[in-house]
Amino acid sequence: MIASVLDNSAIALEKLRTLLATLAGREETKLPTERALSETFGVSRGAIRRALEVLEADGLVWRLQGSGTYAGRRPQEIRTDGGRPPLATNFTEIMEVRLRIEPPLAQLAAVRATADEIARMRELTVRIGQTEDADARELWDGALHRQIAASARNGLFLALFDTVNKIRQDETWRVIRERARTLANSRETTKGQHSAIIDAIEARDPVGAGEAMRDHLLLIQEILIRQTSLEPVPAGVPAEPSSSSDTSTDAGIESLIELT
Numbered sequence: 300m301i302a303s304v305l306d307n308s309a310i311a312l313e314k315l316r317t318l319l320a321t322l323a324g325r326e327e328t329k330l331p332t333e334r335a336l337s338e339t340f341g342v343s344r345g346a347i348r349r350a351l352e353v354l355e356a357d358g359l360v361w362r363l364q365g366s367g368t369y370a371g372r373r374p375q376e377i378r379t380d381g382g383r384p385p386l387a388t389n390f391t392e393i394m395e396v397r398l399r400i401e402p403p404l405a406q407l408a409a410v411r412a413t414a415d416e417i418a419r420m421r422e423l424t425v426r427i428g429q430t431e432d433a434d435a436r437e438l439w440d441g442a443l444h445r446q447i448a449a450s451a452r453n454g455l456f457l458a459l460f461d462t463v464n465k466i467r468q469d470e471t472w473r474v475i476r477e478r479a480r481t482l483a484n485s486r487e488t489t490k491g492q493h494s495a496i497i498d499a500i501e502a503r504d505p506v507g508a509g510e511a512m513r514d515h516l517l518l519i520q521e522i523l524i525r526q527t528s529l530e531p532v533p534a535g536v537p538a539e540p541s542s543s544s545d546t547s548t549d550a551g552i553e554s555l556i557e558l559t
Contacts, residue, residue, distance in 0.1 A: 308438040311342045311350035313465065319359060319370050328370040330360065349435045353442050356422070394520040396463050398513065400456060401444070405496055405512035406505040407451035416450045420497045428490060443493065447500070447512075485522060489515065 315336070322328055330336070333351070337344045351368060354360045362368045408416075423443040430436045441464060448460040492515040499507035 306343050306346055306434050308342075308346040308349040308353075308434050309441065311336075311340060311346040312353060312438065312441075314340045314342075315347075315350050315354060316359075319354070322370045329366075330368045330370060332367065346434070349432075349438055353438055356426075357442070390523050391520075393463060393466055394516065394523065398516050398520070400459055400463070401448070401516060402509040402513045404448045404451045404453070404456055404460065405500065405508040407453060407456070408447050409500045409503055409505040409508040411452045412447075412450035412500055416446065417497065417501050420446055420450075420500070424490065424493050424497065427493070447496070450500075485518070488518065492518065 315330075318330070322330075331339070333344050333347045336347045340347070351360060351362075355362060355368075359371050360368055361371050412420075420443060423439055423446060426439040427436055427443065430439065445460065445464070448457050451457070492511065495511040496508060496515065499505075499511050
C-alpha cells in the first residue's frame, strides 16, 4: 500500500526546517507541541516525531522532558525559494542531475569534512540499518546524503542538492519509489555502498569518494529503470537471500528505501 502524505516525514522535515528559520534570532525558541505541529502541517504525529529526531540528531533542536522541544543555535544556511520542482520532472531527470552533483560533493567532502562530520555519517548509516520503518529509513538516508553534501562546504552546491531533494516529497515520485521497493531487494548492497563512500571520505580520497558515490547512484538508477518498466533485475545486482517467497516479498516491500 502506498504511504499517504500524512506519513511523509520528508514533508514534515522541510516544514520544520522552515519553522526553525523563522525562529532564528528570536528569544522565544520553544516549538509548538507535536499535536499542534501535526495539525498545522497536515501530517501525522509519527511523521513529526521522526523529523524531530533527525533535527535533534543534527543539533538543530533539543528537547526537555516535561517542557517541550526548543530550537537550537545553528549557522545561517544558503536557502533557495524557487518553489517546488516541476511536477513533470521524472525520475530519469532526477537521477541525471544527482549523478552530476553528488559525486563532486563527495569529492569535496573528502577534502573538507571534519572528523565530527565523518563520525556523524557513520551514525546515520547505523540509524538507517536499525529502523524497519520505511518512511523513517528513507528520512535517515536523506539525512546521510545531506550530511555529505553539507560537509563539502559549498553553499551553491548545497542549495542545488536541497532543490533536487524536494522532489522526494512529490507523490508521483513516492509512487515510483514504492513500486521499486516492492520488486527490488538491495538494502545490504546500498549499505555497503554507503560505507564505501564514507571510507573514501575518511581516507581523504576524493577520487575514490566520487567513484563510490557514482557507483551507488548508478545502481539506484539501473534498478529504478528496470523496476518501473517491470523488467527483471540483472544478475549483476545483488539481492539479499531469503528463506521463502513470503519473506522475499516482505523484504522487497521494504527495500530500496535508500534512493539517495
